[in-house]
Amino acid sequence: xxxxxxxxxxxxxxxxxxxxxxxxxxxxxxxxxxxxxxxxxxxxxxxxxxxxxxxxxxxxxxxxxxxxxxxxxxxxxxxxxxxxxxxxxxxxxxxxxxxxxxxxxxxxxxxxxxxxxxxxxxxxxxxxxxxxxxxxxxxxxxxxxxxxxxxxxxxxxxxxxxxxxxxxxxxxxxxxxxxxxxxxxxxxxxxxxxxxxxxxxxxxxxxxxxxxxxxxxxxxxxxxxxxxxxxxxxxxxxxxxxxxxxxxxxxxxxxxxxxxxxxxxxxxxxxxxxxxxxxxxxxxxxxxxxxxxxxxxxxxxxxxxxxxxxxxxxxxxxxxxxxxxxxxxxxxxxxxxxxxxxxxxxxxxxxxxxxxxxxxxxxxxxxxxxxxxxxxxxxxxxxxxxxxxxxxxxxxxxxxxxxxxxxxxxxxxxxxxxxxxxxxxxxxxxxxxxxxxxxxxxxxxxxxxxxxxxxxxxxxxxxxxxxxxxxxxxxxxxxxxxxxxxxxxxxxxxxxxxxxxxxxxxxxxxxxxxxxxxxxxxxxxxxxxxxxxxxxxxxxxxxxxxxxxxx
Numbered sequence: 001x002x003x004x005x006x007x008x009x010x011x012x013x014x015x016x017x018x019x020x021x022x023x024x025x026x027x028x029x030x031x032x033x034x035x036x037x038x039x040x041x042x043x044x045x046x047x048x049x050x051x052x053x054x055x056x057x058x059x060x061x062x063x064x065x066x067x068x069x070x071x072x073x074x075x076x077x078x079x080x081x082x083x084x085x086x087x088x089x090x091x092x093x094x095x096x097x098x099x100x101x102x103x104x105x106x107x108x109x110x111x112x113x114x115x116x117x118x119x120x121x122x123x124x125x126x127x128x129x130x131x132x133x134x135x136x137x138x139x140x141x142x143x144x145x146x147x148x149x150x151x152x153x154x155x156x157x158x159x160x161x162x163x164x165x166x167x168x169x170x171x172x173x174x175x176x177x178x179x180x181x182x183x184x185x186x187x188x189x190x191x192x193x194x195x196x197x198x199x200x201x202x203x204x205x206x207x208x209x210x211x212x213x214x215x216x217x218x219x220x221x222x223x224x225x226x227x228x229x230x231x232x233x234x235x236x237x238x239x240x241x242x243x244x245x246x247x248x249x250x251x252x253x254x255x256x257x258x259x260x261x262x263x264x265x266x267x268x269x270x271x272x273x274x275x276x277x278x279x280x281x282x283x284x285x286x287x288x289x290x291x292x293x294x295x296x297x298x299x300x301x302x303x304x305x306x307x308x309x310x311x312x313x314x315x316x317x318x319x320x321x322x323x324x325x326x327x328x329x330x331x332x333x334x335x336x337x338x339x340x341x342x343x344x345x346x347x348x349x350x351x352x353x354x355x356x357x358x359x360x361x362x363x364x365x366x367x368x369x370x371x372x373x374x375x376x377x378x379x380x381x382x383x384x385x386x387x388x389x390x391x392x393x394x395x396x397x398x399x400x401x402x403x404x405x406x407x408x409x410x411x412x413x414x415x416x417x418x419x420x421x422x423x424x425x426x427x428x429x430x431x432x433x434x435x436x437x438x439x440x441x442x443x444x445x446x447x448x449x450x451x452x453x454x455x456x457x458x459x460x461x462x463x464x465x466x467x468x469x470x471x472x473x474x475x476x477x478x479x480x481x482x483x484x485x486x487x488x489x490x491x492x493x494x495x496x497x498x499x500x501x502x503x504x505x506x507x508x509x510x511x512x513x514x515x516x517x518x519x520x521x522x523x524x525x526x527x528x529x530x531x532x533x534x535x536x537x538x539x540x541x542x543x544x545x546x547x548x549x550x551x
């Protein structure tokens with residue numbers, strides 16, 4: 001642990017050895033605004049000095065509410081440099097979540113930046129919290145970015161943070177209730193970032209692209225963190241409308257995404273080619289196949305990418321297999337806010353283990369409890385939840401392994417598969433327990449389905465709630481119904497009698513972050529769907545497929 005350097009030490013290192021090289025690339029009006037390592041170092045010291053001038057003391061909590069941008073990195077480094085504890089908040093968070101996190105964390109100030117709905121979020125920030133604005137259109141603030149850069153003398157010649165110091169409090173996405181604040185030290189964060197950089201062999205020659213929310217630990221480790229330890233450059237995305245253009249311009253060599261985006265990419269690829277059948281035909285012609293694959297990668301801006309990854313939520317094996325056919329080898333990874341998001345990964349990519357999350361990284365130990373729960377131990381583990389002694393008392397077993405809440409299977413080669421969540425299991429009205437995740441994995445193989453959730457607490461049998469894939473929404477309803485009914489008929493005989501599906505319901509309203517059905521990391525809130533649909537679907541029997549408007 002003592003050999004690990006903190007991000008602010010590394011910032012000084014890179015500013016000294018390659019200070020004139022570009023570190024951050026921020027698109028503004030379609031053009032990159034570039035920041036060298038020396039420029040970033042200068043602004044970090046200026047922002048840290050401004051915070052001291054405004055009366056903030058080391059150890060104070062400072063929140064950060066913004067979409068990804070170069071100034072997010074600079075602010076984060078300034079908070080580390082000044083000894084402040086950062087509290088990142090998802091840029092899509094609603095008023096209740098923002099209010100809760102600010103109050104619970106006891107934040108003294110907040111940086112606000114690139115936000116799509118800042119006028120709706122504005123009331124969540126109390127008047128006694130100091131507002132500081134990044135240089136973008138955002139909510140009213142007492143100090144603008146340019147003010148902060150000239151407000152005081154730069155903060156210099158201060159001790160580097162200790163690895164035991166608290167670096168950040170990262171709030172979970174709240175898939176099962178109120179968000180919990182995971183306390184991560186410099187030691188836990190830095191060990192994980194250094195491990196990821198070493199394992200994936202990231203160097204100064206790589207190009208990173210940061211677009212997944214930096215408020216989530218995955219992006220903060222995989223993109224921001226590895227840039228500190230590799231000295232490589234990072235580009236950002238200007239907006240959702242310019243996403244594809246920004247990716248094509250950045251041409252990243254490493255690209256991590258989430259299942260939802262991989263699914264959308266798949267849909268767009270198929271539509272541009274002219275359908276599943278035409279694409280499969282082209283891929284079956286040797287010379288044409290290579291040209292098509294190269295054109296697909298170039299169209300996505302990923303023709304120079306050497307590593308593809310997926311995390312934050314389970315990705316259907318069918319999607320992984322489809323991408324494998326077009327030479328995009330997606331390495332599925334597993335982690336949690338509580339262990340800095342990097343513990344298990346299918347890297348180097350093993351096509352024979354699609355559907356598994358891979359093997360533990362070096363330095364990470366795993367084991368299973370008597371009930372099959374995955375237990376993890378590594379230097380990347382959090383210290384505990386902030387101001388939550390009740391939850392902390394049950395976090396670790398007697399050997400210091402963290403109880404993840406995930407149920408898993410481990411094969412003879414050490415590859416891990418997640419088979420469920422301890423808290424997702426429910427009891428039907430017949431008194432039988434059902435484990436929904438394995439059922440959902442089987443249903444997810446149907447290409448007409450994009451999102452799904454199996455519910456059934458208090459019902460005679462489970463019922464699947466389904467959101468159709470974009471292509472399926474355009475197809476005749478009877479045609480889709482026939483396919484979905486066949487899927488149920490194929491799956492039910494493989495299930496225990498008490499776990500067979502009574503019905504599959506195609507829901508009408510899209511599941512989004514805005515209507516509180518998805519978390520900011522696009523996980524489904526099962527308890528929200530249970531509350532919304534249980535009474536509506538009760539009484540639907542006979543292995544039927546129905547649309548919500550047919551109930």
